[in-house]
Amino acid sequence: MDGTLSQNDLSHVVEADKAHVWHHLIQHKPFETNDPNIIVEGKGMRVWNQNGKEHLDAVSGGVWTVNVGYGRESIAKAVYDQILKMNYFAGSAGSIPGALFAEKLLAKMPNQSRMYYCNSGSEANEKAFKMIRQIAHKRYGGAKHKILYRDRDYHGTTIATLSAGGQDERGAQYGPYTPGFVRVPHCLEYRAGDQGAPTENYGEWAADQIEQVILREGPDTVGGLCLEPVTAGGGVITPPTGYWQKVQEICRKYDILLHIDEVVCGVGRTGKWFGYQQFGIEPDMVTMAKGVASGYAAIACLTTTEEVFEMFKDDASDPMNYFRDISTFGGCTAGPAAAIENMRIIEDEGLLDNCADMGAYMLGRLGELQDKHAVIGQVRGKGLFLGAELVADRDTRAPAAEKLVQAVVGDCMKQGVIIGATNRSVPGYNNTLCFSPALIATRDDIDQIVEAVDGALSRTFG
Ligand SMILES: Cc1ncc(COP(=O)(O)O)c(C=O)c1O
Secondary structure, eight states: OOOOSOHHHHHHHHHHHHHHOOOTTSOSGGGGTSOOOOEEEEEBTEEEETTOOEEEESSIIIIIOOTTOBOOHHHHHHHHHHHHHOOBOOTTSOOHHHHHHHHHHHTTSTTOOEEEEESSHHHHHHHHHHHHHHHHHHHHTTOSOEEEEETTOOOOSSHHHHHTOOOHHHHTTSOSOOSSEEEEOOOOGGGGGGGTOOSSOHHHHHHHHHHHHHHHHOGGGEEEEEEOSSBOTTTOBOOOTTHHHHHHHHHHHTTOEEEEEOTTTTTTTTSSSSGGGGTTOOOSEEEEOGGGTTTSSOOEEEEEOHHHHHTTSSOTTSTTOSOOOOOGGGGBSHHHHHHHHHHHHHHHTTHHHHHHHHHHHHHHHHHHHHHHOTTEEEEEESSSOEEEEEEEETTTTEEOOHHHHHHHHHHHHHTTEEOEEOOSOSTTOOOEEEEOOOTTOOHHHHHHHHHHHHHHHHHHHO
16 A cells, blocks of 8 residues: 555544445444444555555455456556546437447447446346336337346346345335336255255256246236346356256247346456356347446446347337437446456456456365365355355255354455455345455465455354
């Protein structure tokens, strides 16, 4: 840490923060006696807080975001140059980085051809919902308007995206919700027994459960299906074999738009550009946010096929017949300028391959921990997007108590390693440790993370 601010200045920052800042997703009573953590600097995989304490960040900025690591001067420079030249104009006009980033990213997404800019994952998902609804009105007299979402998936924090939220602890106390969103079962094979699933072909069975809901609701009323490719905050759920092929077939059979929420997986997290590309599917719409510019500027995108886009320009004589939507800050040029440089770094530094290799290494190391600690029921994930589900009893798979899971996170923090855990998600199932190191992670970084978790598990569970 270079110590740009003196200790006096930093004490003032802490007091100002305690007096005025309302932090996200955290209770504030503890700040009456403890100081909040103020992160003042980052470099590579490491961050420093107000006390100069160094932490190895195993969660890319807490929420799967800083994919290329901290302190990237070339991104800062790209943003600086761009905003000095042209910082903003509403998205009804174009911008140089907006056009060039769309071209560059869409070249990695063979069946997608259009990009809509906005500024958060929730907002991108809302745009997709609005498109599905508008298509329902344009093509089906409003009937095919229902949007299916999955138990344990999360699509955002707004009222509409919480209406499509499969994590009841996120949604509790914020209702009533928007009608027209219908829940389908999750696909977590480890917990298939709780669903009464057969022991074989779980993937197909789980996809069949979606079809059952479509038949119950009436296929003529269902316009879209929104799914995370690998569920993030709902427990790092990798899909079972055979699942996605069947899901795609079902969508085609009933003319349902497949909307993949890549807000976490998008732009490298699983070792491919997009999570859906791991499973050979062709979505109609894709939303993304966190890793698009690694948090160097706010940006979110919704991409669609040309076929979807065409539905909005097929009758220019009707003044209502286009996507009547705007996102003020979707016109900021800092986002796409940072995103272009973020992509260049991923390509030039071979970070997709590193992510796949280091992800496999970390999965193996976590597997060793599972052999040693009975509390680890299952380890799962794809690329550098990994989870370890903690259980009180391996035979019954009863989840470990949340306070013990949080104790593991706290112990790692004391050791200078920041890990995560599913938090205010599915009632009773805030029991999965989450790991998402930056795509630049080395074996040494991963060893340090795994050793911290090993020590924390021993101290917490004996
Ligand atoms: C899968 C998924 N979708 C959407 C969102 C919402 O993104 P944002 O917080 O940028 O609105 C999140 C946030 O964690 C997410 O994990």
